[in-house]
Amino acid sequence: MEPSEVTGARLGDDRRTLLLDAPVPSGAHACVRKLKAVLTDPMADLVRVQITFTSPSGDRASGCTKESTATAKVRLPMPLGDRDVIVDNYTRFTADGAKPPGLRLCGKLGCTPPATGCTAASYDQALMAVDAPEHTYRDSEKCDGKWLVLDFSWRTGPACGDSTDPACSSRLGDRWFFRAKNTGWAPIVRTSAGGCRDVQRAEPAFPASLCASLAPLSTSLHPSFPPPSASPTRRTRL
Template structure:
């Protein structure tokens, strides 16, 4: 009888089974037999910081990775992708089931990966996953400084071509934009620019080849670069001085309205929210 009882218990345990999610178990939202959610190799959504170890050779990389109620990350690692020259290039990867929302890995948390360099970092910059740039120049050790969209040493705010490029980037100017005119005194800026809309062709007399849209933005200088004040197609100073009374009339009183053919009836790719013309 004891033998029969044990056999019965064994059958029940075998029927119930013991499954660990992520190791061959069913999806948490499924009550039927299903394939396990695969763990795939991916990269972090962001690498937000790099710190140099006391040995000057180990890099600690602060990354944003998936998280949830269950394990969401395995095999987090950082590796050198090229021999270290004047730059150190690093790639961060991990495996996760977060590609399927049923995994429950729908949030993010911070995790640290590390890589040891074959020699001290010195004054070299670090590039992570091909596009995130860190430098020791101007940083507070042991941290490296995260560089911005304009690189590690952006142009000083002023009446220069490089600084105007920063202003165009700030308002989300379309690709291949070219500047039509600038009025600048170092503290305030008016920038007119336009971009082609017709097909690419060589006949400059054909309106279909030379049609374009344009915009006019007013800016004030900040330490971080040119800051947008307002966008308008009107001439003169009325719109901008309603928004910013300190804007100098010497830079706007001679402005003509933008031609209707230039000014778009819809906004281009621009910051959200775009400055408006209300008081």
């Protein structure tokens, strides 16, 4: 079997030994055997690694019902350099911006998320920050690079997604206000009210130029979709 995730990665002093921390079953007796990390492809622009082990944890009688962290080690054929590391096909680490000997865990937006700004990529980050539903449509944005108002909506009904089924002929809307931080857009407050009152109660410095003209959002279902040419912002939970 394989660990469900990898929680940390670092390099040895030789810059060739890769140490990977992963959660594994634990209990009163030996719960992990043959823990190992291996390269799955020749080392090129990326380093691809797989971690495996065996465990009786599927048998409740084994007592392996808890979890602990174990470290698997693999020696690379050459120093890691500026290559990223991908573990078990989906968890990615990078040396860029990391404090040696550790490697930095990349997030949902990759190893180099878009800088905060008035761009579509940064609006996608804002949607992630408020856990927007899947298949969300951005309806409007007001942005000056430091502050952001984002209105968005999503279809409702059974199995909507990208479907054109009549059961999905309505949408719900939401409005969030954000402030720019080094890590991206940080949520301030959520409201359906118009104007500046709610956001300036939470953050008095929010500029009136971005909120004074905002109309209230309807709390009822909206009867229309975005025009067919509009592309949804696809949100996939990982």
